[in-house]
Amino acid sequence: xxxxxxRIQNFRAIKETEIVFADAxxxxxxxxxxxxxxxxxxxxxxxAIIQSLRGVMGYRTSDVPEPEELDIHRPISESGLSRVPxxxxxxxxxxxxxxxxxxxxxxxxxxxxxxxxPVRLPELPGGKLRAVWKYPPERNADGSLKPNWFLNHTExxxxxxxxxxxxxAISAWRDRKLGERDLLDKIGGICLFPQDRSLRSRVxxxxxxxxxxxxxxxxxxxxxxxxxxxxxxxxxNYSRSRPENxxxxxxxxxxxxxxxxxxxxxxxxxxFMYGSDDPLGAPYFKDNGSAYPLHMAASGEQVIIxxxxxxxxxxxxxxxxxxxxxxxxHLHPGWVRQLxxxxxxxxxxxxxIITTHSTELYAAAAADQALIEMGxxxxxx
Amino acid sequence: xxxxxAYPRGGQIALLCEGDLIGYEATLxxxxxGAELGTAPLVDIWPCGTKNSIFGISDSIxxxxxxxxxxxxxxxxxxxxxxxxxxxxxxxxxxxxxxxAWCAWIRCEIENYLLEPDVLLPVFREAFRCTDxxxxxxxNEILPALALYQAAQHVRYRAQRQWVSTDPVGALLSGxxxxxxxxxxxxxxxxxxxxxxRAGLDQNSRSWIEQMHLMQCDVVRDFDAxxxxxxxxxxxxxxxxxxxxxxEILHWLRVALTSRFGWPIDGDPDRRQTLIWTLNRTRREAQxxxxxxxxxxxxxxxxxASLPSLPREIQDEFSEMKDAIKSRQV
Numbered sequence: 178x179x180x181x182x183x184r185i186q187n188f189r190a191i192k193e194t195e196i197v198f199a200d201a202x203x204x205x206x207x208x209x210x211x212x213x214x215x216x217x218x219x220x221x222x223x224x225a226i227i228q229s230l231r232g233v234m235g236y237r238t239s240d241v242p243e244p245e246e247l248d249i250h251r252p253i254s255e256s257g258l259s260r261v262p263x264x265x266x267x268x269x270x271x272x273x274x275x276x277x278x279x280x281x282x283x284x285x286x287x288x289x290x291x292x293x294x295p296v297r298l299p300e301l302p303g304g305k306l307r308a309v310w311k312y313p314p315e316r317n318a319d320g321s322l323k324p325n326w327f328l329n330h331t332e333x334x335x336x337x338x339x340x341x342x343x344x345x346a347i348s349a350w351r352d353r354k355l356g357e358r359d360l361l362d363k364i365g366g367i368c369l370f371p372q373d374r375s376l377r378s379r380v381x382x383x384x385x386x387x388x389x390x391x392x393x394x395x396x397x398x399x400x401x402x403x404x405x406x407x408x409x410x411x412x413x414n415y416s417r418s419r420p421e422n423x424x425x426x427x428x429x430x431x432x433x434x435x436x437x438x439x440x441x442x443x444x445x446x447x448x449f450m451y452g453s454d455d456p457l458g459a460p461y462f463k464d465n466g467s468a469y470p471l472h473m474a475a476s477g478e479q480v481i482i483x484x485x486x487x488x489x490x491x492x493x494x495x496x497x498x499x500x501x502x503x504x505x506x507h508l509h510p511g512w513v514r515q516l517x518x519x520x521x522x523x524x525x526x527x528x529x530i531i532t533t534h535s536t537e538l539y540a541a542a543a544a545d546q547a548l549i550e551m552g553x554x555x556x557x558x
Numbered sequence: 559x560x561x562x563x564a565y566p567r568g569g570q571i572a573l574l575c576e577g578d579l580i581g582y583e584a585t586l587x588x589x590x591x592g593a594e595l596g597t598a599p600l601v602d603i604w605p606c607g608t609k610n611s612i613f614g615i616s617d618s619i620x621x622x623x624x625x626x627x628x629x630x631x632x633x634x635x636x637x638x639x640x641x642x643x644x645x646x647x648x649x650x651x652x653x654x655x656x657x658x659a660w661c662a663w664i665r666c667e668i669e670n671y672l673l674e675p676d677v678l679l680p681v682f683r684e685a686f687r688c689t690d691x692x693x694x695x696x697x698n699e700i701l702p703a704l705a706l707y708q709a710a711q712h713v714r715y716r717a718q719r720q721w722v723s724t725d726p727v728g729a730l731l732s733g734x735x736x737x738x739x740x741x742x743x744x745x746x747x748x749x750x751x752x753x754x755x756r757a758g759l760d761q762n763s764r765s766w767i768e769q770m771h772l773m774q775c776d777v778v779r780d781f782d783a784x785x786x787x788x789x790x791x792x793x794x795x796x797x798x799x800x801x802x803x804x805x806e807i808l809h810w811l812r813v814a815l816t817s818r819f820g821w822p823i824d825g826d827p828d829r830r831q832t833l834i835w836t837l838n839r840t841r842r843e844a845q846x847x848x849x850x851x852x853x854x855x856x857x858x859x860x861x862x863a864s865l866p867s868l869p870r871e872i873q874d875e876f877s878e879m880k881d882a883i884k885s886r887q888v
Contacts, residue, residue: 201852202685203827442596511569511600518592544585545855 178365182270190218210542213551219532229310232326235344240371280363281342288349307332365496416449429490495525505535569602620655633715669804703738703749710736740835
């Protein structure tokens, strides 16, 4: 799943904007960097994308609060605050590649073979789908409001099931309804790495996170209450459950190790290790000849391991839209540069949309023709 | 775009090259050092614009951190560029500037490396939606039409090196048309008028030699000799890829292919239109700039991906640069 274009009206800092994520040849860029001063609307773009898709993608996160009236952009005039515009409108032009479309169709057929009414997928000419989300939500015939996450309109009509592929695949795999694991790897999703002011708890899993993709509301609710899905937990779970003879594709720890070492060398990620006095184990790192566990790692190391772990395991993000808000926080400029270079190699065919104030990212993206400037840091008149 | 060099710069080694902030060199080195060296050492790329600016910037930052310098060879021979680099390095080191290495590309300029078939063909094939044969045909048409321009540039550099220290372009090539033009009706490249150019060069050089009191200088003979060597260059020859100004070849190739196969309108891959190139130089270059910008990252990415299979001398050149930078790890 790729995002070709987003048009945002009346959302937070944005009155109206349109952002194209394709280059001059029309190819959707693997990375797009949104740069601009504070308040230019960079984070709002990421939030608008999440708000639009959180319902249909089965994606929930407390990192992006539910929309509310204050999210409606309200211009100021000479006489004070202007009238609140009628609504927020976000229009997304999304594309599904041929192989992904085939995988979604197969997953929905396999997972729903015992459903009374089979899922109907409308044709997507060229794999293109336009989705429109509005806030406040429309009213039902009985006068009640539709949910906040209700997607108002799609072109072609009734195309929402196309968004259900990944969440269906995840739950079908969990419930052993999916014949082939690689179907899951062919279907994209969406995820957000917010501006991370609570890094330690996210990484160490001290908070009851609510960011897992899931399907049924009841199932989601119970998992929210009882699960801890910090990065530490990811790595611990994998360490305990990894098969003896994991194939290269299944060896997530190795992928994380290669990614970390590629970005942070000469520091190394050793892997999840157990000691006689530490039966619970911990992820360990190495630098200058000494080893140290995750909780002793520098915040920059924790950020990198979080990216790698969450994009790699337990549900690898491939063909997905990955949103990262100001990744430079906690990172040395050298690591920011390395992260930019490494991202396209994490997962398969992902689309990264990144906001930044970093001159390193700014320069790298400008050289790649992947920079979108939202307002300028330099006054020119 | 803010002037990035105005910000405090990290990096343990500064790599100085020609070109601008988003030019071929800066983009290539940003990616290549990241992939090959990571952060050990962290290399900061300083695109300096021209060769002359490299001198100034090396003086201004070379005492604060080690510098690695790579400049265009242009139309110098390999031996000449090596001698120049050695002299520049020694000169700086005498003044306590820390020079890791001072070298020149083994090809004329960075764009020449992108003329390798493994780089050029896949990128242009995809961008222009044409076949390899279409690209080879265009190159074979462009090379003879561009030979005179390349020979003229060669002579200009030779004259500067052998007889004067300043650029003699104003004196030697003033009022002469060395470059080809484009015929939009026939969609073909039109070579310059060789007779008129040669007569003009003869006249300019006589006047120049007289004014400069140069006894041993025969610019026209140099030009004739070089043109004989280059005028029949075709795709399968090696010399144009190595010794011509690659920038011009790529420019005319983009002109030819957008004229024949079109370019997407507003970034829509399904709507293409053929471009008109009967424009003055300024407008032609402005139109080309957007096309070049779109292709540049793809060509750099392709070059780096193909590096292990490119000719041995290119692989060796990059290995030597890597070894030199790593040898000065801080």
